[in-house]
Amino acid sequence: MNVPIVDLKAEHAQLQEEIDAALARVVHNTAFILGAEVAAFEDAFAAYCGARHAVGVASGTAALFLALAALDIGPGDEVITTPFTFFATASTVAHRGARPVFVDIDPRTLNLDPNRVEDAITPRTRAIIAVHLFGHPADMDPLRDIARRHGLWLIEDAAQAHGATYRGRRTGTLGDVACFSFYPAKNLGAYGDAGGIVTNDDDLAQRLRRLRNHGQEGRYHHVELGYAERMDGFQGAVLRVKLPHLDAWNEKRRELAYRYNALLQEVDLRTPYESPDVQHVYHCYTVRTPRRDELAQVLQQRGIASAVHYPTPLHLQPAFAYLGLGIGDFPHAEQAAREVLSLPIFPQMTEKQQEQVVDAIYAWNSR
Numbered sequence: 001m002n003v004p005i006v007d008l009k010a011e012h013a014q015l016q017e018e019i020d021a022a023l024a025r026v027v028h029n030t031a032f033i034l035g036a037e038v039a040a041f042e043d044a045f046a047a048y049c050g051a052r053h054a055v056g057v058a059s060g061t062a063a064l065f066l067a068l069a070a071l072d073i074g075p076g077d078e079v080i081t082t083p084f085t086f087f088a089t090a091s092t093v094a095h096r097g098a099r100p101v102f103v104d105i106d107p108r109t110l111n112l113d114p115n116r117v118e119d120a121i122t123p124r125t126r127a128i129i130a131v132h133l134f135g136h137p138a139d140m141d142p143l144r145d146i147a148r149r150h151g152l153w154l155i156e157d158a159a160q161a162h163g164a165t166y167r168g169r170r171t172g173t174l175g176d177v178a179c180f181s182f183y184p185a186k187n188l189g190a191y192g193d194a195g196g197i198v199t200n201d202d203d204l205a206q207r208l209r210r211l212r213n214h215g216q217e218g219r220y221h222h223v224e225l226g227y228a229e230r231m232d233g234f235q236g237a238v239l240r241v242k243l244p245h246l247d248a249w250n251e252k253r254r255e256l257a258y259r260y261n262a263l264l265q266e267v268d269l270r271t272p273y274e275s276p277d278v279q280h281v282y283h284c285y286t287v288r289t290p291r292r293d294e295l296a297q298v299l300q301q302r303g304i305a306s307a308v309h310y311p312t313p314l315h316l317q318p319a320f321a322y323l324g325l326g327i328g329d330f331p332h333a334e335q336a337a338r339e340v341l342s343l344p345i346f347p348q349m350t351e352k353q354q355e356q357v358v359d360a361i362y363a364w365n366s367r
């Protein structure tokens, strides 16, 4: 039996009738771009996060780009973030004409280390993007304190952390503005590309609604240059069906993660850290070992999928060569990139599937 890293077919099977009805509603109403389904999802998602506004956009990447645009971040500005994340966290900064400034991670959580941030602040720094990597919220209180003292915006990249909490508060409410991805394999995934921006700031929300739709305020009245980065109706409809299941799915991920932790206790690898301040939602269950490539190979031989998130930290990506950074600049991120391996985890994963993964790891461990 093969074990996939995620199983979207199993998730779809659970909701098929409701999803079919939701998609049919969009067709019936021909509300293909934005529309009532998107508006209803935005309200539901804002309420879920405990925030005033959610703005549906075309992807998580669009969410980051538009959030930076709405904060007027552009040429001459610097934005501090982690080098150990998906490319879009920093590419969107560069696409705005601003400069990504990387700061090394805390090797336990793999998130931006607040203790290193202040050293990277210059008169050009405008914002910090904290990524809640793999579903573990970043250490937001010290970051908020630094942002406040230096007059910086604090942006959450919550693409991997829908529903996770930090000191009792959900992601989406931990900074000035939060960016979510609803890429299909995320904890809350659409049936295509989609993203969302969450904020308590009324003016910012209004500007984001305008920027996602050609800077329009009222039909064909363009108050500024905007973009075509709207969420489409099918995605809003699917996300509305799925949102009520998110907490139960996250709970299932957490149970699977704790079971992995228990079953892997005797094995020579590092299981994921969960700070007592947070509820991790295990978008990825990512272990660490210097023998990572060998482990991936043993899993593959036994029909078990795994993935390296991420093999190259962003400061070593060819696209960021112009920043003039090199090997040794962010040692914790570099070591993580050499050692991490994400194992299969998804809410519909069976105990049998999980045991198959664990058996393969034991076989690797005794080699």
Ligand SMILES: Cc1ncc(COP(=O)(O)O)c(C=O)c1O
Pocket: 059, 060, 061, 062, 085, 086, 088, 089, 131, 157, 159, 160, 180, 181, 182, 183, 193, 194, 195
């Ligand atoms: C941390 C992070 N940021 C941003 C993104 C970009 O989201 P999207 O793929 O929806 O554009 C992703 C996901 O792919 C991500 O994992």
